[in-house]
Amino acid sequence: MLFSWRGGPGARLLLLSLLFLVVWVAGSGQVHYSVPEEAKHGTFVGRITQDLGLELAELVPRLFRVASKGRGDLLEVNLQNGILFVNSRIDREELCGRSAECSIHLEVIVDRPLQVFHVEVEVTDINDNPPVFPESEKRIIIAESRPPETRFPLDGASDADIGVNSALTYRVYPNDYFTLDTQNNREQMSSLSLVLRKSLDREEIQEHSLLLTASDGGKPELTGTVQLLITILDVNDNAPEFDHLIYKVRMLENAFNGTLVIKLNATDPDDGTNADIIYSFRRPVSPAVLYAFSINPGSGEIRTKGKLDFEEKKSYEISVEAIDKGNIPMAGHCTILVEIVDINDNAPEVTVTSLALPMREDAQVGTVIALISVSDRDSGANGQVTCSLMPYSPFKLVSTFKNYYSLVLDSALDHESAANYEVVVTARDAGSPSLSATASVSVEVADVNDNAPAFAQPEYTVLVKENNPPGCHIFTVSARDADAQENALVSYSLVERRVGERALSSYVSVHAESGKVYALQPLDHEELELLQFQVSARDAGVPPLGSNVTLQVFVLDENDNAPALLLPGPGGGAGALSQRVARSVGAGHVVAKVRAVDADSGYNAWLSYELQPAASGARSPFRVGLYTGEISTTRALDEADAPRQRLLVLVKDHGEPALTATATVLLSLEDSGQAPKASSRASTGAAGAEAALVDVNVYLIIAICAVSSLLVLTLLLYTALRCSAPPSEGACGPGKPTLVCSSAVGSWSYSQQRRQRVCSGEGPPKADLMAFSPSLPPCLSSAEVTGEIEPDSEQLKEPRQPNPDWRYSASLRAGMHSSVHLEEAGILRAGPGGPDQQWPTVSSATPEPEAGEVSPPVGAGVNSNSWTFKYGPGNPKQSGPEPKKQTQVSFLLRHKGEASQPRQ
Numbered sequence: 001m002l003f004s005w006r007g008g009p010g011a012r013l014l015l016l017s018l019l020f021l022v023v024w025v026a027g028s029g030q031v032h033y034s035v036p037e038e039a040k041h042g043t044f045v046g047r048i049t050q051d052l053g054l055e056l057a058e059l060v061p062r063l064f065r066v067a068s069k070g071r072g073d074l075l076e077v078n079l080q081n082g083i084l085f086v087n088s089r090i091d092r093e094e095l096c097g098r099s100a101e102c103s104i105h106l107e108v109i110v111d112r113p114l115q116v117f118h119v120e121v122e123v124t125d126i127n128d129n130p131p132v133f134p135e136s137e138k139r140i141i142i143a144e145s146r147p148p149e150t151r152f153p154l155d156g157a158s159d160a161d162i163g164v165n166s167a168l169t170y171r172v173y174p175n176d177y178f179t180l181d182t183q184n185n186r187e188q189m190s191s192l193s194l195v196l197r198k199s200l201d202r203e204e205i206q207e208h209s210l211l212l213t214a215s216d217g218g219k220p221e222l223t224g225t226v227q228l229l230i231t232i233l234d235v236n237d238n239a240p241e242f243d244h245l246i247y248k249v250r251m252l253e254n255a256f257n258g259t260l261v262i263k264l265n266a267t268d269p270d271d272g273t274n275a276d277i278i279y280s281f282r283r284p285v286s287p288a289v290l291y292a293f294s295i296n297p298g299s300g301e302i303r304t305k306g307k308l309d310f311e312e313k314k315s316y317e318i319s320v321e322a323i324d325k326g327n328i329p330m331a332g333h334c335t336i337l338v339e340i341v342d343i344n345d346n347a348p349e350v351t352v353t354s355l356a357l358p359m360r361e362d363a364q365v366g367t368v369i370a371l372i373s374v375s376d377r378d379s380g381a382n383g384q385v386t387c388s389l390m391p392y393s394p395f396k397l398v399s400t401f402k403n404y405y406s407l408v409l410d411s412a413l414d415h416e417s418a419a420n421y422e423v424v425v426t427a428r429d430a431g432s433p434s435l436s437a438t439a440s441v442s443v444e445v446a447d448v449n450d451n452a453p454a455f456a457q458p459e460y461t462v463l464v465k466e467n468n469p470p471g472c473h474i475f476t477v478s479a480r481d482a483d484a485q486e487n488a489l490v491s492y493s494l495v496e497r498r499v500g501e502r503a504l505s506s507y508v509s510v511h512a513e514s515g516k517v518y519a520l521q522p523l524d525h526e527e528l529e530l531l532q533f534q535v536s537a538r539d540a541g542v543p544p545l546g547s548n549v550t551l552q553v554f555v556l557d558e559n560d561n562a563p564a565l566l567l568p569g570p571g572g573g574a575g576a577l578s579q580r581v582a583r584s585v586g587a588g589h590v591v592a593k594v595r596a597v598d599a600d601s602g603y604n605a606w607l608s609y610e611l612q613p614a615a616s617g618a619r620s621p622f623r624v625g626l627y628t629g630e631i632s633t634t635r636a637l638d639e640a641d642a643p644r645q646r647l648l649v650l651v652k653d654h655g656e657p658a659l660t661a662t663a664t665v666l667l668s669l670e671d672s673g674q675a676p677k678a679s680s681r682a683s684t685g686a687a688g689a690e691a692a693l694v695d696v697n698v699y700l701i702i703a704i705c706a707v708s709s710l711l712v713l714t715l716l717l718y719t720a721l722r723c724s725a726p727p728s729e730g731a732c733g734p735g736k737p738t739l740v741c742s743s744a745v746g747s748w749s750y751s752q753q754r755r756q757r758v759c760s761g762e763g764p765p766k767a768d769l770m771a772f773s774p775s776l777p778p779c780l781s782s783a784e785v786t787g788e789i790e791p792d793s794e795q796l797k798e799p800r801q802p803n804p805d806w807r808y809s810a811s812l813r814a815g816m817h818s819s820v821h822l823e824e825a826g827i828l829r830a831g832p833g834g835p836d837q838q839w840p841t842v843s844s845a846t847p848e849p850e851a852g853e854v855s856p857p858v859g860a861g862v863n864s865n866s867w868t869f870k871y872g873p874g875n876p877k878q879s880g881p882e883p884k885k886q887t888q889v890s891f892l893l894r895h896k897g898e899a900s901q902p903r904q
Helices: 009-027 092-096 287-292 677-722 793-797 810-815
Strands: 030-036 044-046 065-068 075-078 083-086 103-110 115-124 137-143 151-154 169-173 178-184 190-196 207-215 223-233 246-252 260-263 277-281 293-295 301-304 315-324 331-341 349-354 368-375 385-389 395-401 404-409 420-429 436-446 459-465 472-476 490-494 508-510 516-519 530-539 546-556 564-566 577-582 590-593 595-597 607-612 622-624 630-633 644-653 660-670 769-772 826-829 866-871 887-892
Touching: 030 044, 065 075, 075 103, 092 115, 137 151, 169 178, 178 207, 246 260, 260 331, 277 293, 287 293, 287 315, 293 315, 349 420, 349 436, 368 385, 368 436, 385 395, 395 420, 404 420, 459 472, 472 546, 490 508, 508 530, 564 660, 577 590, 590 660, 607 622, 622 644
Parallel strands: 030 115, 137 223, 246 331, 459 546, 577 660, 769 887
Antiparallel strands: 044 083, 065 103, 075 083, 103 115, 151 190, 169 207, 178 190, 207 223, 260 301, 277 315, 293 301, 315 331, 349 368, 368 404, 385 420, 395 404, 420 436, 472 516, 490 530, 508 516, 530 546, 564 595, 590 630, 607 644, 622 630, 644 660, 769 826, 866 887
């Protein structure tokens, strides 16, 4: 369409303005939508992009966006489909209040080119708000004297909705006494009034409860309510009234003080103080009623105050009045008849009269212990009482007369089993329910001396060192007596006997009360090794009873005796030993022997010999055996040797500290032709005896060597099999030098000078083992230790000489009768010179054991703990890179003859 316009400048300006307005409307057109309030999230509102003429593809490139002033994110546009939807809850009343119109204005902005669109979304009202009264409950006070048609204004309800949804109608129910009046004025304001239809009566209805309901005009209809509580004010026009004029109550005679008898309830139709009632006994009041009952003025409760007894008063009559508190008080009256009911309210009473308490435990069965009487204050069946006794007791009840019983002994008593009995006597009547009473009778059982004192064991072994101080405590005996008091009071005494020529009481004593045993004088092991006696324990009962216990006191040896020399001559122990020696004797020839004894035993009697160096400092051609005392030549004698040799031999024991003696040996060196014939004959006889012993020992050594070789071979094979696997460090390994200490019994010790290997069941076979007894001192933690003796260098060169003289010292012979209760044995491992290493002997005359001999330990007797069997060739002159092995088997023998397991 073509337009032609001819006009002036003013016309052109008007045309341009019209064109601009058309373009602006087309570019910024307004779209209108409608959505109900409270719509759910995602509710469809409209296709905004389509309505605005925008393409979906250009929403993102053109930065499509929606803005709403102060409305938050209630509405949102889905850029994928261009739909405007509800994003969050929309509340019309919150947005616009009670305004008739409510809209949400949106600005839609796009760029390239910039365009702004205005969208208006109208929020329509729904009936989502019920009518609401200012208060949920309203109280109205009206006097019962107000006339009908009286008006009482009320507050109406309000509705947040608009239009029809806020149009309200009212109704009230029930409405027998009241009605509603609603009036509208010109300002469209309505007034609501409650109108009284008829007269009120507070005694008929004290309070009216009405429900006022307001309904709106929405679909569906919503309502709101308010509770109208109308209180009627009272006028005192009614007197209190009881439910009954006469009340009858039955009370048990054993009712406790304060028991409720009855609760009176007088009613007054009035209200307030006009209905407040005070209860009281009507005067005059009987003293019996005042003594037995009380009334609560406010609650009308009547309770017992004194004791009720059917036998004293069987019924009570109580008059009560109730008065209100009105301006003109009004009163009501009633009577209560209380009947006392006789019931079994008295429990039986038990009376115990003791006759013979305490009861001796040797009392005869049937003995009467106590008299028991029972009584019951009730009558009839309620007063009939029977008695019973708690079971499982050695007593019983015997009925002697009505309600009288005797408590008698039913079985024998034993004070040691039970020293006291709590006997419970139960008395029960025949009432319903029955009542019972109990009485406890404590029967004490008097002790009779029927148990002798008893020791824990029949025999004790005590070890005491000799030379003890006089009066020292050596042991404590203790006996227990199962009786009580004096019968359990134990006193101790010695059972006197003779010990040799002296009385036992000269050696020991025992404290009568504590049982401590004291040594009255120093004990001497050499004089008395074993002191065996009995201690008697007697109680203080009548008659007294007693028992004995045996004490074996072993006197342990101490090194208190120096070695004593046995020299030829009349004195036997004085002077010097003289001997003639031919110069033609060779090296190693025995020329003399020093003999000594030690009165001690064990370790303390083991003697060693040392040759003292000459004063001139010259080297002597003689030497002395370390443990044999044999003096032999170290080389062949020559003319340069002095014809007279004076030797000093130091004899020393192994006690702590060691004691010594010195022997002087005078040797005369002579040519062979100068020796006396007597000496030749003596030498010939001795040589023959020695040759015979040598022959016997040769055969014995050959036999033992064969057996020992088989044993060593067996041990080697067994050890090789056991030690095929790498031995553990703890089972077999080098040991540290160990000191084997001695105890007071007499064990001997050596310091280990070389490290040895000892395996328990594994590794190479053991070397020569030597067993000795008894136990080790506290300083050692094991009963078995290893050690090595490095013999004297001269002794290794000394040839073995068989000696037929085997003698024990006096202490060794005395040890044959000792019985030491020791179970442990120490094991010493000897060095290469083991065969020459002798057991500690008590006499230098004792020969060292040959291979295969049985070597007794020092002081060993019949009951000694260990014996040692030594096997092996044991030649002291053998030399080479590897000394021959030796094996020694030790057997432990118990003091009762029971053999223990051997140790290898």
